[in-house]
Amino acid sequence: MTNRAADLAKIRQALDFAIADENNNAIITQGDSLDQLKFLPDSSVSLILTDPPYHSTKKANIRGDRSFEEDENFLEWIEKFASEWKRVLKMSGTVYVFCSSQMSARLEVLLSKYFRPIAQITWTKPNEPGYDGWKGKMKKEALRTWYPHSERIIMLEHGAYGSWEAYRRSPLGEYLLECRKNAGMSMIHLTELIGEYGRVNRGGAVANWEAGRNIPSPEQYTKLATALEATGKVGKMLDYEDLVRPMQVNKDVEFTDVWDFMSVRPFAGKHPAEKPQDMLMHMIRSSSYPGDIVLDCFAGSGSTGVAAVRLGRRSVCMELDEDWVKRAAHEITNAKIDDQYQEPRRIHHMSKRELALDSLFD
Template sequence: MQNIDRIYMSRKIEFQNIRERLGAHIYYADEQAIIFNDDALNILKLIPEHSASLILTDPPYHSTKKGNIVNDKAFSSDDEFIGWMECFAVEWKRILRPNGSIFMYCSSAMEAKLEMMLSKYFNVLSHIVWTKPNEPGFDGWKGKMKKEALRQWYPHSERIIFCEPALDGNLKRSYFGGLLKEKRTACNLSGHQLTEMIGAYGKVNHGGAVSNWESGRNIPSKEQYNKICASLESCGLQEPMPDYEDVIRPFEVNANVEFTDVWTFPSVRPYKGKHPAEKPLEMLEHCIRSTTFENDIVLDCFAGSGSTLVSALRTKRHTIGIEIDKKWCESIKKRLQSFALLPTEGVDGFKVMKGCLQSNEMPTLF
């Protein structure tokens, strides 16, 4: 079986396993998506470990104190809120694949405290500033602000904390670094010997690329990884090395997409039935495409409007959403059912998105 087929089947089996294991708790499910209507912590504790490749989620901000968002006004202090979010961090680390990623939206007021907490469990790689520009011709609420009444700079932007699982044992707390050292040591090879076998010499140290990989400074290409696997197996490695897609955290950007840590995706314009914290599909799809492979599982434990789930389907991923408010679960269900009615270009059983689905109404085809 080709590698890509093996990965596809692996992810599909993992998704079906979650669906069967948590069947009694499911609000709605189809072959690509699952919705749970429950407190997110209740469901997260039931999800098998190392199931999700990406956690893309938008928790209550706490600092905004919005009455129309569940739990946004539930905490009497910042510390109480951070303690609650740490319960999620513990479950996220267990559920996330070792080469997975997290995007967590938050307010500028809480970003520093959240980043400090998350750094106990994850390598925080970036804190992204989403500037939320208005579309041409749409003034939005920024123009209505009475600037003279302000006592500090108005928080027009939002933050997105981007991180990966951290495993102690090397300089950068890299999962792959630890795995490579473990397998190399099991074969009684020095870093210099493995370097010679794969021809990955460094310009400064004799350990070359192997030393850098094991410290977590950088990662091998797929070609280099295949050489590593072949070299270790030739030296008697008992168990085969995992597939590249199960080891290396994907990160794919280019000059045609947002590649800096300042993002300019326009916010979602008001419409009847809009979720108060709805995020634009284009931005969510950018997160998903950049950090996952097709068929991976994308998890949103504060699903809200369901835009993360729709974005995952548009990019041919499996997806799981958890939402405590039944009203929004029903709204997500309708969006997913609308998606299922779209014309398809049958690719591995996935619907190929041809409609916009930005709102909860039936999509307008391109």
């Protein structure tokens, strides 16, 4: 696997001027995250999971929530982040952006200029029994629309919408197509070499991978990369975990786009927009590999960083407010890896480099 520790070291060096606290696997910075983002190296983070001010809620206790007079001003500000996120996110990366239901449509259209939206998740925000929050207190007769007791999470990946071909082909497919053409090899020849014939056409599984219809397994990618590199016309190909976007769910975890994770009940020192650990961990575990770097540009009290550390990931958390930086630093630096949530590291093609080429081509 690409050395994520080296990636974090480069980020640490780039953000040295803003670091408020740190340990081997986490960095907490203080200051304007948009300014700090510009210093991050290209393709240096694997997952962006962030919760910017919603703007539409106009909460006085959330810094930045009342900073924009018009919706357009807010969207222009978010677009500056999107441009930087696209630059720093690895090809295999995922972006999650929390937002209000009132702004989600406009935000998705804006973000689609830089990424390909692949889901809009509805978090229903249920409360624990005996605690209804504002839903229980507010005067229902005063409502002029449905009470907004949910939040949206926009999920994005690299890519764009366009023609049918551009829509189907993923960044992975574009990369494989380019490598195969550079190697001067036809789909049919490559399919014969790796023995992955598929059931669709003579191009076999290779045609499906390049078209974005499905993705290779780590073992299949090993064979494909080894075959292409053996031509001498292609340099070392990207590691699997830098190329293939993870999406790791099953029947035993939440796999739909409607989530019922319990809201964080008020307590002394709670951040007004704090998200539940089990939801953050679900997102991180599903959309990153062990050891990956998770970036949160609006870290608040550091919940994303804590979830990342508990799952054996690395984190970069940026926060403007000094008081929240102090709590985030305390929470993250004291977080421990939770063994019950650890997964085996996925295989990538470098772990198979000792395969003899003649055995591959038999």
